[in-house]
Amino acid sequence: MADEARIGAARPTRSLGWAIVLFLVLPITIVVPVSLTDQRFLSLPQDGLSLRHYINLVQSADWLSSVAQSFVIALGSMVISVGAGTLCAIGCWRIGSRWSELIRVLMLVPIIVPTIVYALGLYRLWVQLDLLDSYFGVMLAHGVTGIPYVVIIVSTSLASFDPRLEQAARNLGASVPYTLRRVILPSILPGVISGSIFAFIHSWDELVLVLFIASRAIFTLPRRIWDGINEHLDPTMAAVATALVAVTAILLILDMKVRRQRSE
Amino acid sequence: MTASTIAGAPRGRRYFFDERTAYWLMVAPAALLMAAFYFYPLVQVLWISVTEPKPGLGNYAQLFTSASIQRTIVTTLRICVITTAVTLLLGYVVAYVLVHASPRAQRWLFLGVLVPLWISVLVRAFAWVTLLAREGLINTTLRDAGLIDQPIALIWNELGIVIGMVHYMIPYAVLPLYANMRDIDARTISAARGLGGSRFYSFRRVFLPQSMPGIIGATVLVFIFSLGFFVTPAILGGGKTLMIAEYISLQILDLLRWGLGTMLASTLILFIFVLLAALARVVDLKRLFGAG
Numbered sequence: 001m002a003d004e005a006r007i008g009a010a011r012p013t014r015s016l017g018w019a020i021v022l023f024l025v026l027p028i029t030i031v032v033p034v035s036l037t038d039q040r041f042l043s044l045p046q047d048g049l050s051l052r053h054y055i056n057l058v059q060s061a062d063w064l065s066s067v068a069q070s071f072v073i074a075l076g077s078m079v080i081s082v083g084a085g086t087l088c089a090i091g092c093w094r095i096g097s098r099w100s101e102l103i104r105v106l107m108l109v110p111i112i113v114p115t116i117v118y119a120l121g122l123y124r125l126w127v128q129l130d131l132l133d134s135y136f137g138v139m140l141a142h143g144v145t146g147i148p149y150v151v152i153i154v155s156t157s158l159a160s161f162d163p164r165l166e167q168a169a170r171n172l173g174a175s176v177p178y179t180l181r182r183v184i185l186p187s188i189l190p191g192v193i194s195g196s197i198f199a200f201i202h203s204w205d206e207l208v209l210v211l212f213i214a215s216r217a218i219f220t221l222p223r224r225i226w227d228g229i230n231e232h233l234d235p236t237m238a239a240v241a242t243a244l245v246a247v248t249a250i251l252l253i254l255d256m257k258v259r260r261q262r263s264e
Numbered sequence: 265m266t267a268s269t270i271a272g273a274p275r276g277r278r279y280f281f282d283e284r285t286a287y288w289l290m291v292a293p294a295a296l297l298m299a300a301f302y303f304y305p306l307v308q309v310l311w312i313s314v315t316e317p318k319p320g321l322g323n324y325a326q327l328f329t330s331a332s333i334q335r336t337i338v339t340t341l342r343i344c345v346i347t348t349a350v351t352l353l354l355g356y357v358v359a360y361v362l363v364h365a366s367p368r369a370q371r372w373l374f375l376g377v378l379v380p381l382w383i384s385v386l387v388r389a390f391a392w393v394t395l396l397a398r399e400g401l402i403n404t405t406l407r408d409a410g411l412i413d414q415p416i417a418l419i420w421n422e423l424g425i426v427i428g429m430v431h432y433m434i435p436y437a438v439l440p441l442y443a444n445m446r447d448i449d450a451r452t453i454s455a456a457r458g459l460g461g462s463r464f465y466s467f468r469r470v471f472l473p474q475s476m477p478g479i480i481g482a483t484v485l486v487f488i489f490s491l492g493f494f495v496t497p498a499i500l501g502g503g504k505t506l507m508i509a510e511y512i513s514l515q516i517l518d519l520l521r522w523g524l525g526t527m528l529a530s531t532l533i534l535f536i537f538v539l540l541a542a543l544a545r546v547v548d549l550k551r552l553f554g555a556g
Contacts, residue, residue: 114492
């Protein structure tokens with residue numbers, strides 16, 4: 001938008017806009033003071049701050065094992081989504097035919113179809129393949145549902161990549177794998193990293209599929225939080241929530257750094 | 265070798281595959297994974313809905329006969345319509361302010377819109393439980409201040425669900441609205457103002473019509489996401505107000521009624537695709553979902 005043509009929003013509208021953004025952010029921050037409460041129930045600190053709920057958390061074998069499981073699963077599914085998604089985005093971008101366009105459109109389906117619908121079908125398939133309640137089963141499910149996000153993010157990166165660079169490399173005699181490794185991948189790396197972070201969080205935060213295809217052996221963090229909210233609501237939950245918010249903030253800062261690098 | 269005539273004949277080492285095949289091979293892993301582990305199970309859901317417990321459309325007949333199914337569908341539609349309307353209104357204001365803000369203010373507003381998007385949906389729902397529950401922070405604060413005797417029922421009902429869902433959906437409304445408003449030529453507003461139109465008149469007659477594609481896109485996006493939403497409604501509804509996603513999970517996980525569950529799941533996706541097909545006539549869907 002041309003700067004001289006900008007008309008600022010009227011003051012009441014502007015205040016309302018900021019108020020709505022505060023409505024988005026502030027309720028989430030409530031978990032921080034609650035996690036520091038000295039009481040045994042969900043409340044604000046009464047007589048002083050206490051770290052007991054954090055101590056509870058780090059001493060709980062259940063919570064720690066869930067964190068570890070979620071981490072391993074998110075990492076594994078990230079590898080699947082990023083590997084398959086990046087290659088697919090590059091291939092479709094280079095082919096640029098009606099068929100590759102169709103594939104890119106089909107990739108949007110998992111974003112549109114509610115997870116609950118997919119979860120039913122996946123449960124039946126996992127019974128047949130004997131993948132229920134296994135690391136590999138959950139990784140594969142999260143990996144496959146993460147592919148669309150990676151394809152979208154990497155495709156966006158490719159849109160601003162000059163295809164003539166790729167052609168120049170090819171004309172100078174570079175093979176397809178060599179061009180991919182030395183010309184295309186380095187220039188879309190920020191997009192791939194962005195996609196990786198997104199794929200990781202997608203799995204890290206996924207609940208519905210896990211409810212269906214896992215039971216006792218695989219008990220991811222979202223599942224334990226879900227049980228916690230439904231069964232024993234206590235400040236340990238707030239400590240977990242706070243820790244998660246902190247981790248998200250770190251990842252977000254990381255992502256912003258990457259994006260800034262890309263724009264420079 | 266059509267590919268090599270496009271890109272120039274590769275010299276040097278020869279490969280077993282020609283170039284075009286190589287690129288299709290890159291597409292293959294994702295395509296095969298999606299076909300085997302996404303689309304195949306999805307088709308199976310449709311299949312089960314017409315084969316279990318016995319072949320035929322018996323499961324679908326329950327849409328017209330079962331009172332509890334009809335109640336769930338009506339509740340779901342009501343909550344989704346209210347959520348979408350409130351979300352759109354609030355999202356529109358945020359997008360409008362965003363588009364007209366200084367670059368500095370814009371950065372902060374964007375951060376405020378995007379941060380919640382990254383925070384676990386369970387954490388967000390839990391935060392709302394902490395605030396809205398009977399013994400939650402809002403009720404205890406109001407009671408300590410002497411404003412109420414009895415806790416207000418803010419949660420475990422439709423109100424709680426709508427609050428949580430609106431909070432979740434606003435960023436999804438802001439992004440397409442903002443993308444659309446950014447493309448509106450500010451000079452058209454300046455012209456309207458210069459010709460003597462009041463601020464509100466210029467907005468209503470010049471800005472609002474130009475932001476219609478964004479409004480339509482955001483509406484459908486939010487409505488569709490709301491329809492199949494599970495986590496937030498399940499937590500903030502407290503099992504008392506059932507929306508369709510929770511109803512389906514109940515049928516399958518607790519009652520093992522596969523025919524009924526898959527029938528509802530199939531109905532849900534058919535409904536969504538009909539909506540999208542109708543929408544495709546009005547706006548560019550690929551752009552809306554970020555793959556344009």
